[in-house]
Amino acid sequence: MIYTVTLNPSIDYVISLDEMQVGLVNRLKSASKFPGGKGINVSRILNELDVENTALGFLGGFTGQFVADALTELKVHSDFVGIKEDTRINVKIHAQQETELNALGPNIDDEELSQFMAKFDQVGAGDVVIFSGSVPANLPQTLYDDIIKKIGQNGASFAVDTTGQGLLDTLDSHPLVVKPNNHELGDLFGVKLTSDDQIEEYGKKLIEMGAQNVMISMAGEGGMLVTEDQVFRSFAPKGTVVNSVGAGDSMLAGFVGELVKSHDKQRAFKQGLACGSATAFSLDIATKAKIDEVANAIEIFEK
Numbered sequence: 001m002i003y004t005v006t007l008n009p010s011i012d013y014v015i016s017l018d019e020m021q022v023g024l025v026n027r028l029k030s031a032s033k034f035p036g037g038k039g040i041n042v043s044r045i046l047n048e049l050d051v052e053n054t055a056l057g058f059l060g061g062f063t064g065q066f067v068a069d070a071l072t073e074l075k076v077h078s079d080f081v082g083i084k085e086d087t088r089i090n091v092k093i094h095a096q097q098e099t100e101l102n103a104l105g106p107n108i109d110d111e112e113l114s115q116f117m118a119k120f121d122q123v124g125a126g127d128v129v130i131f132s133g134s135v136p137a138n139l140p141q142t143l144y145d146d147i148i149k150k151i152g153q154n155g156a157s158f159a160v161d162t163t164g165q166g167l168l169d170t171l172d173s174h175p176l177v178v179k180p181n182n183h184e185l186g187d188l189f190g191v192k193l194t195s196d197d198q199i200e201e202y203g204k205k206l207i208e209m210g211a212q213n214v215m216i217s218m219a220g221e222g223g224m225l226v227t228e229d230q231v232f233r234s235f236a237p238k239g240t241v242v243n244s245v246g247a248g249d250s251m252l253a254g255f256v257g258e259l260v261k262s263h264d265k266q267r268a269f270k271q272g273l274a275c276g277s278a279t280a281f282s283l284d285i286a287t288k289a290k291i292d293e294v295a296n297a298i299e300i301f302e303k
Contacts, residue, residue: 061086
């Protein structure tokens with residue numbers, strides 16, 4: 001079983017207009033509401049790939065009920081802890097530029113946190129927990145580490161999609177995969193990466209520090225997968241980017257989902273790239289049909 005963690009889910013209210021004019025009344029062309037949160041995005045892609053998974057986290061209030069109902073409609077299996085405060089609403093504006101207005105999350109009390117930690121008693125050997133995003137300020141900043149230690153004692157693996165020191169702190173526990181982009185990878189070591197050779201070099205440093213696999217997203221330049229003994233490269237498939245929200249989550253979901261099924265890292269890398277690009281080419285999280293279409297245009301080569 002794969003478990004996804006969304007510590008601060010949301011309703012994503014996505015609005016579209018030709019031009020955003022600050023200080024004036026703006027008329028929308030379209031408006032849609034989606035269940036949001038990085039871990040939830042991962043679970044939705046895993047569902048499209050027919051990979052069994054459970055979404056974990058916190059939901060509260062009428063907004064949390066909307067997210068829960070939307071996930072039920074999407075047939076995403078979830079086991080969220082109910083909380084007293086409302087789940088947040090984030091606004092995504094698609095106009096002449098993409099703009100995001102992300103709200104602060106609710107406060108989680110000690111009892112709610114204790115209930116959440118108890119969910120990981122069921123996680124054991126063969127399971128994978130996917131952590132996506134940073135830990136909100138109102139929760140203990142050691143939370144990921146605490147969960148990683150707990151599931152590690154039971155033989156489970158984990159993958160992490162976070163940045164900076166939070167990513168580095170997980171390496172001693174040997175994450176199944178980490179997923180920085182090329183800029184984040186450079187920031188980890190205080191350097192600016194300008195070539196594939198440099199990206200490969202610093203990806204290998206993360207392997208030496210404990211990561212099992214390092215998948216580096218490179219926006220329009222595609223991506224790279226660095227493993228202990230192989231390096232794979234691919235360039236981005238052609239398409240019109242409609243929505244960048246969730247593309248990285250989709251990439252991680254595709255990689256882990258395929259790796260759990262086939263144990264083939266090259267296939268997992270291709271599936272990750274296909275899922276990430278397909279979501280970028282879609283208004284919402286990508287469908288299986290779109291993922292398959294994009295996958296047919298992706299070529300992987302070993303460096």
